[in-house]
Amino acid sequence: MSLDNYLYLSAILFTIGAVGVVVRRNAIVVFMCVELMLNAANLTLVTFSRINGTLDGQVVAFFTMVVAACEVVVGLAIIVTIYRSRRSASIDDANLLKR
Amino acid sequence: MVTNNGIVYLIALPLIGSLLLLLLGRKADKWGHLLATALSASSFAVGLFQLSEMLSRETENRPVTQKLFNWISVGSFNVDASLLLDQLSICFVLLITGVGTLIHIYSISYMSHDKDRRRFFAYLNLFIAAMLLLVLGDSYLNLYVGWEGVGLASYLLIGFWNQKQAYATASKKAFVMNRIGDMGLSFAIMIAFASLGTVSFSGVKEQAHYASEATMTAIGVALLIAAVGKSAQFPLQAWLGDAMAGPTPVSALIHAATMVTAGVYLIVRSNFVFEAAPTAQLLVLIVGAITLMFGAIVGTAKDDIKKVLAASTMSQIGYMILGAGLGPAGYAFAIMHLLTHGFFKAGMFLGAGSVMHGMNDEVNMRKYGALRKFMPITFITFGLGYLAIIGVPPFAGFYSKDMIIETAFNAGGLKGILLGSTALLGAAITAFYMTRVMILTFTSPKRWDEDQHPHESPILMWAPMAILAIGSVTSGFLLSRGNALKHWLEPLFEEHGEHQELLAPIVVSGLTLLMVAIGVASAVIKYQLSDVDEVAPESVSTFTRFARRDLLQDDINEALFMRPGQAITSALVKIDERVVDGAVRGIGKIAIGSGAQLRKVQTGYVRSYAALILVGAVALIAAIWVVTQ
Incomplete structure (x- = not known):
């Protein structure tokens, strides 16, 4: 089995994530889509690591996981706070900056 | 040339006076007028002293100079702020300070009820100082400083009662029209600097022989524009009538001693320019001839006594400009007429002020009449000035005006006949309108209301008038005796020598007297022997209507x-x-x-x-x- 299929899979996952970020309104879902994109990127890194026979990609994947974990902590905190103050998790309602 | 460090005092004294009075402000209210008068008088004394010094020297050593400081020094171009006192300037110095001092004395009484009298005297002193600087500068640039100073002082004085809108407008009008003339002078200076490389009188005189005629014509025309503006000549004459807005002593000062004579001075001083530029000289003649008729015609139509005198000044200055345009033959007579005019016109203006003083500031002559009985001294002094201006021998105007008419006739050819007859006709009209003033004011039946109480003015006012009247009687005779003034000024001009006599002097004098007699007689018939309307008649010819509107000068x-x-x-x-x-x-x-x-x-x-x-x-x-x- 060609390693290319992993790349196709990660491209599909990334696209699903990106589309989700753009079309969904619920902040939690958007957040999950972001996670999906990050993991798609991780899959690509790991695949390239395998293709090239080096460990560089796997190292960067670890970094990505750390960043994703931090992002989840901060992002979820923000979402919860917004939900508390506005009784809504819709990202379209969070448009204070427009005014 | 001889240097003399005393010249600067002539200017410095009145200048210090004006600065002191302006800077000290209300503190000087009590004695300001006395200080100003004293300083003006001491300037006159310095002038007399300078004259006696000058008389004691040989002819070629008479002009003296004084270098004040190095003003502009750029490369080869050098202008010193220095003064030149020669035979021509001393005439002006004595006229300005002498007549000026008399007007100061007169103003002490005339302005005694004005709360700003100190400021008035400060301006008078400034006027004298500026005019002295004008006639004493030894280059066009120095002259220009005085020239502008005179413009400033006249603006301040004409608009002295600027709480009245019309008066403030009149001062602005005078200033703006003068600026046009000033532009001419600055152009003349620039052309002289650009093409001759010098702006001093002596330098330009030297260069005049080598420069092209076109250059000299350009300078001459620019100088003429300057003279026309300052001397209220055609076509820049419109400001003079409105300048009557100032207090009457100011009018006397402007008309007799300081302002309007500057143009004549400029042309006579620049004789070397006009000698080298015949076209410009011809223009001078034309301007003079037009203005002398213009002023005379306007003078016949006015009912305001000061405006008549203003129009007459315009006309008389026209005579001077005409004389100055006639070349070396006419310069001395132009200056002589200027000096005699200084006496009689100042006297008449002060007389008009005296009449207004006694008549609650009424200026309309149709509301006067029969004032001879109430103001005998004013009547006599004004009358002597009147005889002088119309040119009755042996009064001053006879000698000077007659000489100009004669010289005009002798200019030769058609030009001479045209100029001479214009001047002759002007003399007749002058006689007419001045007789009209005399009759309407002094000898016709009274036309004023019962609540007027005409009275003679105090001695401080009539004494200067009396002195000026004596001058009006004697100055012409004294100046022309043995051609005294002509010989005095001769070294300054380059004589060409050719003298042609078209008409014998006695013929010209006879003609002039005949014209004067016609003018006087027609005025007597029209105003003394028939009734005078209290209101100017409405049904008059178009020409009269034009003349009442100053020949449409403002409309144009x-x-x-x-x-x-x-x-x-x-x-x-x-x-x-x-x-x-x-x-x-x-x-x-x-x-x-x-x-x-x-x-x-x-x-x-x-x-x-x-x-x-x-x-x-x-x-x-x-x-x-x-x-x-």
């Missing part, structure tokens, strides 16, 4: 210059608003508008931002892919 100026000027100004304002301001505002509007459009991109929706980021990232990657392929 308004139509030709003021309204087009206003149109240009408002057009420029519109251009400024629409184009210049429009461009600036347009740039602002573009910024605001594009901001408003770009603002819409910021929807505030997180999803659209995310989409944009995605699109951007994809585009970036695509671009990299395209480039690296």
Whole structure:
């Protein structure tokens, strides 16, 4: 089995994530889509690591996981706070900056 | 040339007086007028001393100079602020300070009820100082400083009662019309500097022999414009009548001693320019001839005593300009008429002030009459001035005016006949309108109301008038005896020697006297032997109506210059608003508008931002892919 299929899979996952970020309104879902994109990127890194026979990609994947974990902590905190103050998790309602 | 360090005191004394009075302010109210008068008188004393010094020297050593300081020094161009006192300037110095001092004395009483008398005297002193600087400067640049100073002082004095709108406008009018003349003088200086490389009198005189005639004509015409502005000659004469807005002593000062004589001085002083530029000299003659008729015609139609005197000044200065345009033969007579005119016109203006003083400031002669009985001294002094101006022998005007008419006839050819007859006709009209003034004011039946109480003026006012009247009687005789003034001034002018006599002097004198007699007789018939209306008659010929409107001078100026000027100004304002301001505002509007459009991109929706980021990232990657392929 060609390693290319992993790349196709990660491209599909990334696209699903990106589309989700753009079309969904619920902040939690958007957040999950972001996670999906990050993991798609991780899959690509790991695949390239395998293709090239080096460990560089796997190292960067670890970094990505750390960043994703931090992002989840901060992002979820923000979402919860917004939900508390506005009784809504819709990202379209969070448009204070427009005014 | 001999140097003399005393000349500067002539200018410094009145200048210090004016500065002191202006700087000390109200503190000097009590004694300011006395100080100003004393300083003016001491300047006159310095002038007399200088004259006696000058008389004691040989002819060629008479001019003296004094260098004050190095003013401009750029490369080879050097202008010192220095003074020149020669036979010509001493005449002016004595006239300015002498008549000026008498007017100071008169003003002490005339302005005694004015709370700003100190300021008035400060301006009078400034006027004297500026005029002295004008006649004492040894280069056109130094003269220019005095020239501008005279313009400033006249502006301040004409508008002295500037709480009245009309008076403030009159002073502005005088100033603006003078500026046109000033421009002429600055052009003359620039041309002289550019083409001759010097602006001093002696330098220009030297260069005049080598310079092209075109250059000298340009300088001459520019100088003539300057003289025309300052001396209220045609076509810049319109300010003089309105300048009557100032207190009467100011009118006397402007007309007799300081301001309007400056133009005659400039032309006589620049004789070397006009000798080298026949065209410019011809223009001088034309201006003089037109103005002398213009003033005389306007003088016949006016009912305001001061305006008649103003018109008569215009006319008499026209005679002087005419004399000055006649070349070396006429210079001395122009100056002589200027000096005699200084006496009789100052005397008559002070007399008019005295009449106004006694008549509650009424100026309309149709409301006067029979004042001879109530103001005998004013009547006599004014009458002597009157005899002098119309040119009855042996009064002053006879000698000077007669000489100018005679010289005009002797100019030769058609030119001489035209100029001579104009001057002759002017003499007749002068006699007519001055007789009219005398009759309407002093000898006709009274036409004033019962609540007027005409009375003679105090001694401080009539004494100067009496002194000036003595001058009006004697000055002509004294100055022309043995051609005294002519020989005195002769060293300054280059005599050409050819003298042709078209008419014998006695014939000219006879003709002049005949014309004067006709003028006087017609005025007597019209005003003494028939009743005078208290209101100017309405049903008069078109020409009279024109003359009452100053021969339409203001209408013409308004139509030709003021309204087009206003149109240009408002057009420029519109251009400024629409184009210049429009461009600036347009740039602002573009910024605001594009901001408003770009603002819409910021929807505030997180999803659209995310989409944009995605699109951007994809585009970036695509671009990299395209480039690296």
